[in-house]
Amino acid sequence: MSGAVKASAFADALHAEWTKLRTLAGTAWLLAAAVVLTVGLSAVSAATVTCDGAGCGEDPAKVGLLGVLAGQAVVAVLAVLAVGEEYGTGMIRVTFAAMPRREAVLAAKAAVVAAVTAAAGVLAVAASALVALALEPGNGFTAGHGYGHLASAATLRAAFGSVLYLVLVALLGVGVTALLRDSAAAVGTVLGLLYLFPILAQVISNPDWHRHTMQLAPMQAGLDVQSTIGLAGQPLSPWQGLGVLALWAFGALGLGGLTLRLRDA
Amino acid sequence: MAGRDGFGQLVHAEWTKLRTVRGWVAGLVLAAILTVALGMLGPLGSKIACDHVGDAPTHSCHISGPPQDATGQEVDDQSTFVHRTLTGDGTVTARLTGFDGKYSPDGGGPADPGNPTAGLIDGLQPWSKAGILIKDGTTAGSAYAAVLASGSHGIRMQYDYTHDTAGPAVSVTAAEPRWLRLTRAGDTLTGFSSTDGTTWTQIGTAHLANLPKSVQVGVFTASPDFAVVKNSFGGSSTNTGPTLATGTFDQIAVTGDSTGDWTVPAIGSAAAADGGPGALQGPEAVAGAVSNAGAGADAADGFTVTGTGDIAPSAPGEGAGKTPESSLAGTFGGLIAVIVVAALSMTSEYRRGLIRTSLAASPRRGRLLAAKAVVLGGVSFVVGLVAAAIAVPAVRAVDHSKRMYVYYASTQAEIRMVVGTALLLAVAAVFALAIATIVRRGAAAVAAVIVAVVLPYILAVASVLPAGAAEWLARVTPAAAFAVQQTVTAWPQVKASYTPTNGYFPLSPWLGLAVLGLWAAVAYAFAHRQLCRRDV
Numbered sequence: 120m121s122g123a124v125k126a127s128a129f130a131d132a133l134h135a136e137w138t139k140l141r142t143l144a145g146t147a148w149l150l151a152a153a154v155v156l157t158v159g160l161s162a163v164s165a166a167t168v169t170c171d172g173a174g175c176g177e178d179p180a181k182v183g184l185l186g187v188l189a190g191q192a193v194v195a196v197l198a199v200l201a202v203g204e205e206y207g208t209g210m211i212r213v214t215f216a217a218m219p220r221r222e223a224v225l226a227a228k229a230a231v232v233a234a235v236t237a238a239a240g241v242l243a244v245a246a247s248a249l250v251a252l253a254l255e256p257g258n259g260f261t262a263g264h265g266y267g268h269l270a271s272a273a274t275l276r277a278a279f280g281s282v283l284y285l286v287l288v289a290l291l292g293v294g295v296t297a298l299l300r301d302s303a304a305a306v307g308t309v310l311g312l313l314y315l316f317p318i319l320a321q322v323i324s325n326p327d328w329h330r331h332t333m334q335l336a337p338m339q340a341g342l343d344v345q346s347t348i349g350l351a352g353q354p355l356s357p358w359q360g361l362g363v364l365a366l367w368a369f370g371a372l373g374l375g376g377l378t379l380r381l382r383d384a
Numbered sequence: 385m386a387g388r389d390g391f392g393q394l395v396h397a398e399w400t401k402l403r404t405v406r407g408w409v410a411g412l413v414l415a416a417i418l419t420v421a422l423g424m425l426g427p428l429g430s431k432i433a434c435d436h437v438g439d440a441p442t443h444s445c446h447i448s449g450p451p452q453d454a455t456g457q458e459v460d461d462q463s464t465f466v467h468r469t470l471t472g473d474g475t476v477t478a479r480l481t482g483f484d485g486k487y488s489p490d491g492g493g494p495a496d497p498g499n500p501t502a503g504l505i506d507g508l509q510p511w512s513k514a515g516i517l518i519k520d521g522t523t524a525g526s527a528y529a530a531v532l533a534s535g536s537h538g539i540r541m542q543y544d545y546t547h548d549t550a551g552p553a554v555s556v557t558a559a560e561p562r563w564l565r566l567t568r569a570g571d572t573l574t575g576f577s578s579t580d581g582t583t584w585t586q587i588g589t590a591h592l593a594n595l596p597k598s599v600q601v602g603v604f605t606a607s608p609d610f611a612v613v614k615n616s617f618g619g620s621s622t623n624t625g626p627t628l629a630t631g632t633f634d635q636i637a638v639t640g641d642s643t644g645d646w647t648v649p650a651i652g653s654a655a656a657a658d659g660g661p662g663a664l665q666g667p668e669a670v671a672g673a674v675s676n677a678g679a680g681a682d683a684a685d686g687f688t689v690t691g692t693g694d695i696a697p698s699a700p701g702e703g704a705g706k707t708p709e710s711s712l713a714g715t716f717g718g719l720i721a722v723i724v725v726a727a728l729s730m731t732s733e734y735r736r737g738l739i740r741t742s743l744a745a746s747p748r749r750g751r752l753l754a755a756k757a758v759v760l761g762g763v764s765f766v767v768g769l770v771a772a773a774i775a776v777p778a779v780r781a782v783d784h785s786k787r788m789y790v791y792y793a794s795t796q797a798e799i800r801m802v803v804g805t806a807l808l809l810a811v812a813a814v815f816a817l818a819i820a821t822i823v824r825r826g827a828a829a830v831a832a833v834i835v836a837v838v839l840p841y842i843l844a845v846a847s848v849l850p851a852g853a854a855e856w857l858a859r860v861t862p863a864a865a866f867a868v869q870q871t872v873t874a875w876p877q878v879k880a881s882y883t884p885t886n887g888y889f890p891l892s893p894w895l896g897l898a899v900l901g902l903w904a905a906v907a908y909a910f911a912h913r914q915l916c917r918r919d920v
């Protein structure tokens with residue numbers, strides 16, 4: 120009985136969070152922007168990056184899904200606002216009064232944000248992949264240059280992994296915002312975590328440190344899931360890389376949940 | 385008068401707001417700490433091969449890099465130089481009757497150890513050089529002036545590595561030989577070329593202040609490496625191959641006080657000087673000079689000179705050393721913190737409803753925005769200046785302690801790098817303030833500005849896009865502003881990979897910063913209009 124009550128309480132929390140997110144003015148715009156930015160940048164990349172011969176070193180999946188680099192920023196904003204706006208307006212006190220189990224509130228928020236991100240991610244990644252599959256063979260990604268049929272199992276894994284990547288970035292955003300309670304600071308932190316590592320990796324010349332940086336960096340490690348060529352040479356295998364990002368995301372969520380419980384709203 | 389007092393009060397009020405919010409002060413301090421600490425990460429994680437052989441430290445390493453000229457600029461100074469001593473004023477004349485070369489299109493070492501030129505195909509490099517040279521001895525990096533024919537850039541006069549003056553744009557062949565002449569009068573050296581040896585065209589003059597009375601004069605040949613740069617996902621690879629150039633000279637004449645024999649580098653002497661095991665296998669094994677008429681013949685019969693290497697400024701290459709601007713890699717961390725504080729300084733007023741009070745106190749709304757811009761821009765400038773002024777020497781100290789070689793930058797370039805970083809933060813803060821005023825949402829404003837400034841940099845520099853697209857990004861997006869940190873020079877007379885990936889921005893430092901300034905100005909103008917026109 121009590122289990123059923125708990126389950127229905129979480130369903131109520133999910134429903135409440137879904138209503139809040141659905142009716143926020145920005146949500147639809149942000150989801151649309153995430154899709155447009157992802158597909159746009161992917162298309163530019165697929166149209167401009169060429170493979171000039173056998174062993175040119177370009178990864179058709181990374182080239183065709185490059186837009187995820189831009190789309191993730193919008194996804195992060197969406198996730199941060201889903202939590203941060205409630206703190207901004209003070210609404211969070213009402214929420215916690217209605218729903219005293221704060222971890223459940225955070226879990227419901229995370230679930231709803233993950234769901235809408237996954238929906239937008241499927242749309243964005245599928246469209247990017249189709250554009251890439253249409254454009255890339257004309258840019259030298261041909262059997263003659265060592266690329267088989269581009270629509271392979273590895274490409275499917277890269278596409279599916281990219282959707283998961285966006286979902287994990289959203290969860291990272293939810294967790295960091297729960298920790299920081301301020302939208303602007305949270306967005307700065309999340310984007311800093313994502314974008315700073317690749318720049319730092321550029322100036323680290325020690326191969327060991329460079330490798331560790333790439334293994335630790337949420338964006339670099341997570342995007343390993345897009346690799347379809349040269350897997351032996353990359354710091355982590357595709358799923359290991361996504362696992363590193365998952366550790367970041369669920370670590371942030373866990374810390375966020377813990378601080379929610381421990382401190383005043 | 386009252387107006388000016390009013391604005392001063394507004395600035396003071398904004399300054400008070402800024403310094404009394406603990407989180408914002410913490411953010412600005414964090415900006416400075418991130419700028420310095422993230423910059424340190426690079427050298428702290430680095431070790432250079434010379435103090436480790438395999439995994440074992442050798443403790444026998446010196447900070448070394450390429451040879452340097454008198455100003456400290458790194459240079460390449462390797463050629464085959466047939467020379468004799470000239471004391472005081474004089475003239476050197478020679479006719480170049482043939483100029484051709486060989487190169488390895490695949491890069492790498494020789495195909496056949498027994499045959500140094502196996503696998504090489506015929507062809508000159510664009511900056512292969514053959515000509516006459518007046519030089520302060522044969523020490524690497526010493527002062528010189530040269531008149532030379534190049535592979536595909538015509539006749540030139542070059543001196544002291546960084547100076548290059550174009551002469552007639554012709555190619556020298558056996559059918560169309562060219563006379564070259566250099567005259568010395570005190571510190572002034574003048575270069576000429578001629579088609580017939582009687583009518584001379586002046587190319588340029590050089591003033592070499594520290595040239596000694598006795599110099600080495602003669603004919604030389606050099607040929608820089610052939611390099612193909614390939615950009616691929618996550619980095620670029622360079623395919624480099626050795627090259628050779630052979631110049632045939634006759635009618636060599638020196639006027640002035642010049643006696644004694646010609647010093648003719650023996651075939652293979654470049655490899656011998658290098659001393660490296662296996663060096664004899666490469667094209668250096670065939671570099672050297674022979675007299676056209678056999679041993680001991682008169683110089684008027686000329687020399688056939690085969691050379692490799694280059695006499696030119698050296699561009700920082702992969703792994704050879706660090707560029708000075710790499711000490712400011714932490715700027716991105718500081719930039720993000722400053723953007724957050726700048727955006728918050730506006731959006732938090734909206735969030736708390738304080739904006740109504742602020743605008744009631746200052747009904748001329750544009751002035752409120754101006755006051756905020758002055759305070760944020762000023763504070764960000766100071767934060768950036770302090771952070772960069774600490775980061776540059778601190779990171780360099782770590783670099784040196786790790787025995788990393790840091791490339792030369794003039795004091796002027798270093799000051800520009802530090803002040804430019806401070807201005808970059810200041811302009812970015814105003815940009816973030818303007819965007820925050822337009823969108824009134826902290827998270828959206830912060831994300832928009834970070835994506836506008838940092839993402840194009842990642843795409844252009846640390847990522848994947850082909851060179852054309854990368855240069856376009858580094859020209860028109862706010863990321864163009866990072867050109868202000870560039871200290872390395874793209875030399876027109878040196879062929880290298882001058883792409884954003886290698887730290888070369890398409891715009892000049894101040895022009896690049898101006899691009900960000902333009903973005904900020906447009907955003908500010910729009911923010912001003914919105915603030916004045918709409919209800920709070």
